[in-house]
Amino acid sequence: MIQAIGLTSNPRQELPPAVDDVSFEARTGRVTALLGAQGAGKTTALRLMLEIQQGRGVTYFRGRPLHRITHPSREVGVLLGEVPGHPGRTVRGQLRMLCAAAGVPVQRADDVLEVVGLVSLRDQRLGTLSRGMDRRLGLACALLADPHTLVLDGPADGLSAREGGWLHGILRAHATQGGTVLFSTADPKEAARTADRVVTLDAGRLVADQEAGDFARTRLRPRVAVRSPHAARLGTLLSKEARAAQRSIEVVKEDGNRLSVYGSTCADIGETAFRHGILVHQLADEIGDAGPAAEAAAPAPEPAVTAPAPEPAGAVTAGDAAGAPTGGDSPAGAEASAPAEAEPVPAPKNLVPLATTDPVATTGPVTATAPITAAQPVPAVPSPLPPPIYIRPARGPLRPLRYELRRAAGVGTGYLTMAAVLAVSAVLCVFLARSGHTPQAHLLAAWPQELPLPPAALGAGLLGALAFGEEFRHPALAADRGTVPRRLGLLSAKLIVAAATALLLCLLVLASDAALLHLVYGEEVARVPADWLSLGASWVALVAGCAWAGVLAGGVFRSTTAGLAAVLAVPILVVPLVQKALEGPSVRSAAGLPGRLRDLALVQWPFGVERYLAGGVRMVAQPVGSALMLSVTALLCAYLLTGMRGRAR
Template sequence: MLQAIGLTSTPRRDRPPAVDDLSFEARPGTVTALLGPAGAGKTTALRLMLQLEPGRGVTYFRGRPLHRVAHPAREVGVLLGDVPGHPSRTLRSQLRMLCAATGVSGARADDMLQVVGLTGVHDQRIGTLPRGMDRRLGLASALLGDPHTLLLDEPVAGLSVNESAWFHELLRTHADEGGTVVYTTADPKDAARNADRVVTLDGGRLAADQDVTDFTRTRLRPRVAVRTPHAARLAAVLTQESRAARRPVEVVTEGGNRLSVYGSDCATVGESAYRNGVLIHQLADEIGAEGDLGTAVGAGGKGAGRTRLPAPAPDQTTTRAGAGRTALAQASSDGPVAGSAAGRPAGERWDEGAPTEEGTVRKKRARGRATADRRDWKDRLRRKGAGGAPAAAAASPASRATSVGRVSPPAAGAAASDSRAASRASGTASPGARAAAGRSSRRPARSPRAPYRSPLRPLRYEVRRLLGVPSTPLVVVGVLMVSVTLAVLLARGGRTPLPAALAGWPGISPLPPAALGAGLLGAFSFGEEYRYPALTTGRGAVPRRLGLLLAKLGVAAAVGACLAGVVVVADLEVLRLVYGGDLIPVPRNWPTLCANWFGLVVGCAWAGVLGAGVFRAAAAGVAAVLAVPVLFAPPLQRFLAGAPRRSVTGLPARLREFARVEWASAADRWLMGALRVVGQPVGVALTLTLTVLLCAYVLTGRHSRARW
């Protein structure tokens, strides 16, 4: 169950809050629609539930606030706006990366692509997806962790009738398996067709919290549908008689020979047509959506004999049988909204066009395909739980909530306490009574910032993030080509030392191409996270946890070391090919030179990672890399040149004596070599830069957690 209690957003610039003291419940096994026009606060309400928006109030997910859920991605699936991700990443690469962030097997990505019908386009780029495929990919991302609750913001906006029907059928499947679904919509007909409960928002406040039957009766007014070849004449007659009788009757011409009469009934309309000699082809009562018929008058003459059609059974208007829906759910409503029941003026209307017969046929066909997909999904998940997730069709709601891949429910005492607290706050009274009680009580506590708990497999996540975009191979190839070209040009004159030629490092360049490339790849590790925040949908900003930072530093170091080695080998082989092997002697101090080279490249990669992580941009990471040789190294070199020098010879022996630990003599040579490398001006500047950036990263991470 989802329980939202006292959600209130923080007002900005003397404006009223977008959401003000909102409280409602969404029960398992049901689809709940947050209904309201643009600006009603629907999206802000979802962000408050996910603690992505500063404000007050609390939301309980099965008795626990989100910051107490061990693995939020396995409890709540989220779809807010477009699918966040690098536009050059493929669908499969995106989902496999998110699988590592969610902590499930990578095979789950292929299963979700099959569920949402994207198996044939799994290698397509995200940036080239049409609207329908983008929505399907977003739903697949939300379902990766097999969550209990789905929160979706305008999931079918801009989709065709077939796509919308398929999407809602999949949401209905999730609800039928015991899950909770909450989605926002601005279309009351959409809420009446697809939701079990409708929560109406008006100006950020709760206007109504109704069952779909009550919503249809109070918000979608009854009307009389009339088909006649003399529509204009009948409309004038009905308008004239209603004015004479001072009755609030509204006649709307729907196009062609069809009229919708609001505020009247079939008997009154039929008698008016009979008195004025108007031929009627059809006369029917409609409630909510077109096609929900009560009584009808058959054609056959002027006010010919009436035929009363049997009214639909109660279960046909309030429940769903199998995969089908009633006429109320299948058709679209074009009537005005009753204002008195929901705090809206009586004359205000939701302007929507009536559906066509062709659209209804397409919708039924899409519903049949979606039902077949749902059966295939159930059968497949019954045979095999993908990625450790439970078989959705085979498990009951209770077992489904406690099986592998979901968050286990809280302990009995904690659950009872949270449930009692939620009951006291929300109560079992009407929504208006709960809202009044909430306003009369003290202000709700400020919602705490949830701790960052994702990704669960940071190393796998970072590797898939790095290899899933074309920028990585492009940078590597570019570095190799530039480095080889510079090496050939530098060795041609014979004056450049061999280490500089192998590194492709001319004197006019602050850094060699390999170091710049490693720094650029390191800057992309955090820069792309902030530019294309794939982790934002579930948990806010990029997680600043230690595990993810260590994974990024480790992967950046490995990539930098590999790049440094490949560049040296490639340059050496090209120089031997062009100038011969005799002209390329191996220096005696090659171990120290190699240590300096690898330390420089790896240090630049780390500077790029930390710079982009602190300043939240890849350009800042590259600037941090260039700042070492351009800004910090020259003054540090002048300072070290003028300062008296002391030797650290004998430091390994003193360390052994201090620690009282014996180690091999080879360790002494490695230790002294490392000290000589770090003691270089560039090494000292790079070490200081990395230390400052690491401290800044930690401090900004602590500040971002405590700012709310």
């Protein structure tokens, strides 16, 4: 069950708030439609309920606000706008990646594909899906964690009648199985046809909260649908006869040979067609659109003040002072209580919340209203302002390493980047070997002296920047349930995957360059240097450091371009500063540090660890290594500070 109380968006300069004091309920086992024209505040209300937009109010999902739920995606399935996903990812790959983020078994992806009918399109790219298939995928993402509640914003917008009927059938089945469904729509006929209860918004305010039958009777105009090959002539005759009889009707010409006649009946239209010999193919009563007549006929919404019970367990609705149930959830004969010290209020139309305790109820607090009479006291009046709504930071993936592996391997960008790096490195190493002036270590790494970084380091930095860039450009973590998080678990997974990718790229570049040099110039050019172990450690540290710099910069600046710029800034901007700082006679060399550490420990280093340590020290002693280490440290500190600041708010 959903209880939205006092939803109010923040003011927009001199304009009124998009949503102003909206309160309603969506009950378990029922489909509730949030109806309103474009700009009525439907999407804003949903975003306030999901705590992804600041404002005021409170929303309870089975008795708990969303920020108090441990795993929100397992309680509420959400679809706001388009499906957030990389256009190059497959349908099945998208769902499997979100399975790791939600912490559900990967087999769940295949299950929801069968439910929404996308099994045959599981290998289709997201960028090639039609509107109907995109809506099906969005529903699959919402159902992935098997949530109790579905909150959908315009799920049938742009769909054909057949697709819309299928989607509403899925929503009805979810409600029948004991779930709660809330969807928004701008079509009153869709709301009356598919929902059990219709909540109507207009200019950000609640104007009606009715059962679907009452809504269709009071807010929709009945009409007669007519199909005839002589529709234009029949419409003219109907208008002429209505003027002669001083009756008010409205004839609307639809597409093709169809008429919609408001204010008349099938019998009157049939008699007119018969008298004038006009052939009629269809004559049927229908529910039409909401019109000016509906506004006058609609009852004003009853003023109600609702508030949750303080304890979530055991609270249910109570009836009015006479003991009648208010919405089907309260037991018959429930009694209300109020403080005896309160001062009675003679206004009988005001409503106050009542609550009672039932040991059978387990769904948390459910509010109800009852009329105040002169003999009934009123409790203390609460604060006129609802509590503020703060933007809820989303949780990181529950299985971050598995999520990151599927994210990185699910699109072809990484594979294309690695292939480009291998091709550029191969061409460069052949030309460098031809000139004969490049050291052997730089030759195998395809690192000309004119370039600030080798191609492998630039490629690793780009892959690192893309690791966080995808969440911001294509929100893989379902941004409709919160902002993209700055979590240490997600960061650690990205750093591990980036380092592994950098190591693989290093090995591929060295192996391919050595094989190509041996093929073109012979064994002499492709020989392995004597200190290959320390040089290899330095090489891996350089490429992995660039990858980490890209990851951290992409997370701090929330941009792939900024991540790659941070990698390029290391040799172009940071290295000259480090060189200038290290100039002068006070500079000391770190040569011999591994030996001195070994003497200090009084033990023999196993497995030649001193060679690795020497390579690391040599790497740090170089200007590029020092600048890279300094940059990575600064970016890591900036990432941690921004993450702590976001949690403090």
